[in-house]
Amino acid sequence: MNHQEQFDALLKSNTPFLALAPMQDVTDSAFWNLMHRYGGADIYWTEYFRVHAVSRPEKWILKSIAENATCRPVIAQMIGNDIPSLIRTAKELQQLPVAAIDLNLGCPAPIVYRKCAGGGLLREPLRIDSILGALREAVSIKFTVKTRVGFSDVREFDTLLPIFAKHSLDALTVHARTVAQMYRLPVHYDLIRQASETMSCPVIANGHVYSAAQAQELLAQTKARGLMIGRGVIRSPWLFNQIRQQLQGEPITYPTGREVLAYIRALWESQASFDAAEKIQCERMKKFINYLGEGVPAPFLHQIRRSQTEAEFYRICGEFLDHDRTMLLEPLAEAAAPTASTLADNL
Numbered sequence: 105m106n107h108q109e110q111f112d113a114l115l116k117s118n119t120p121f122l123a124l125a126p127m128q129d130v131t132d133s134a135f136w137n138l139m140h141r142y143g144g145a146d147i148y149w150t151e152y153f154r155v156h157a158v159s160r161p162e163k164w165i166l167k168s169i170a171e172n173a174t175c176r177p178v179i180a181q182m183i184g185n186d187i188p189s190l191i192r193t194a195k196e197l198q199q200l201p202v203a204a205i206d207l208n209l210g211c212p213a214p215i216v217y218r219k220c221a222g223g224g225l226l227r228e229p230l231r232i233d234s235i236l237g238a239l240r241e242a243v244s245i246k247f248t249v250k251t252r253v254g255f256s257d258v259r260e261f262d263t264l265l266p267i268f269a270k271h272s273l274d275a276l277t278v279h280a281r282t283v284a285q286m287y288r289l290p291v292h293y294d295l296i297r298q299a300s301e302t303m304s305c306p307v308i309a310n311g312h313v314y315s316a317a318q319a320q321e322l323l324a325q326t327k328a329r330g331l332m333i334g335r336g337v338i339r340s341p342w343l344f345n346q347i348r349q350q351l352q353g354e355p356i357t358y359p360t361g362r363e364v365l366a367y368i369r370a371l372w373e374s375q376a377s378f379d380a381a382e383k384i385q386c387e388r389m390k391k392f393i394n395y396l397g398e399g400v401p402a403p404f405l406h407q408i409r410r411s412q413t414e415a416e417f418y419r420i421c422g423e424f425l426d427h428d429r430t431m432l433l434e435p436l437a438e439a440a441a442p443t444a445s446t447l448a449d450n451l
C-alpha cells in the first residue's frame with residue numbers, strides 16, 4: 105500500500121490510530137525512525153514547510169520525507185496565508201511519497217502569528233474560508249487541517265467549526281487550546297467532542313496526552329478517531345505501545361531506568377552531527393531532556409540543565425537512571441519542568 109492508501113485504511117479502521125505530532129526541530133526522519141524502534145506511531149507529520157511568495161520547500165524536510173524508514177505514512181504540513189503560494193507548494197508536495205497535505209492553523213509563535221499565519225489566521229475566519237476552499241480544489245490527494253480552538257477565546261471555535269465543516273477535509277486535528285494559551289492547561293477536550301459530533305470527517309484529538317489510561321479516557325470523552333501525541337512521546341517513546349496495550353486490555357509494559365538510559369543514548373546518536381561541538385550537542389540534547397526530565401524525580405532536570413560536557417551529561421543520567429526499577433515517565437510536578445515548553449517558546 106502507498107502512503108495515501110495506508111492513511112485511508114487508518115481513517116476507515118474501527119481501531120483508533122496514533123499520530124506523532126509535528127514538532128519543529130524535533131520530528132525529522134531520524135526522530136521518526138527512532139520512535140518506530142519503540143513501536144512508533146501509525147502516521148507521522150512533517151514539521152511545517154514555510155510558504156510565501158518566494159519560498160521553496162525546505163530541503164531538510166524533503167530529506168526527511170525521502171528518508172522515512174518507518175514504513176508508515178507521512179503527512180506534509182504547510183504554514184502560510186498566500187493562496188497562490190500555498191497552491192503552488194501543495195501541488196509540488198503532493199508529488200512526493202506523502203499521504204496528505206496538512207495546513208497549520210495553530211502555531212502560537214509570535215513571529216508566525218503576527219504575520220497572520222499559523223494560529224494568527226484564527227483571527228480571520230473569512231480568510232481561512234478562502235484558503236481552505238482554494239486548497240481543497242487544488243489538492244488532489246487527501247487534505248487535512250491542524251488547528252487550535254481559537255486565537256484568544258474558546259468561543260471562537262463556534263465560528264471556526266462550520267468553516268472547517270464546509271470544505272470536505274479528510275481529517276481535522278484539534279489541539280484543544282487557544283493560541284493565547286500557548287502550552288498552558290487546561291486543554292478543552294469538550295471542544296474536540298464538539299468537533300467530532302459536527303464534522304463529517306474523522307477528528308484527531310491533540311493536547312497533553314501523557315498516559316495510556318488517560319489516552320483511553322480521552323478517546324471515549326472526545327469520540328475522536330485518533331490521537332496525536334507530541335511532547336508525551338519525547339518523554340516516553342513507549343507511550344504509543346502502552347496505549348495499544350491499554351486499548352486491547354493487556355497489561356502495560358513500563359521501561360526500567362536502564363532502558364530509559366538506553367533511549368537517551370539512542371536519542372543522542374540519532375541527533376549526533378559530526379561537525380557540531382560537544383557543547384552544542386549537549387544543548388540540543390537538553391531540549392529533549394526538558395520533556396523526558398518531567399518524568400524523572402528531582403533534581404535530575406535541575407542538574408542536567410547545568411551540564412556542559414557529554415561526560416557530565418551521562419554522569420547525571422547514570423546517577424538517576426542506572427537502575428532496574430520500572431518508570432512511569434508521567435509528568436511529575438516535583439521535576440519542576442516548565443509548563444510552556446522551552447522549545448516551543450523559542451520557535
Ligand SMILES: Cc1cc2nc3c(=O)[nH]c(=O)nc-3n(C[C@H](O)[C@H](O)[C@H](O)COP(=O)(O)O)c2cc1C
Binds near residue numbers: 127310313334
Ligand atoms: C517543539 C515543538 C514544536 C512544534 N512544532 C509544530 C509544527 O511544526 N507544526 C504544528 O502543527 N505543531 C507544532 N507543535 C505543536 C504540536 O504539534 C502539538 O500540537 C502540541 O505540542 C500539543 O501536543 P502535546 O501536548 O502532545 O505535545 C510543536 C510543539 C512543540 C512542543
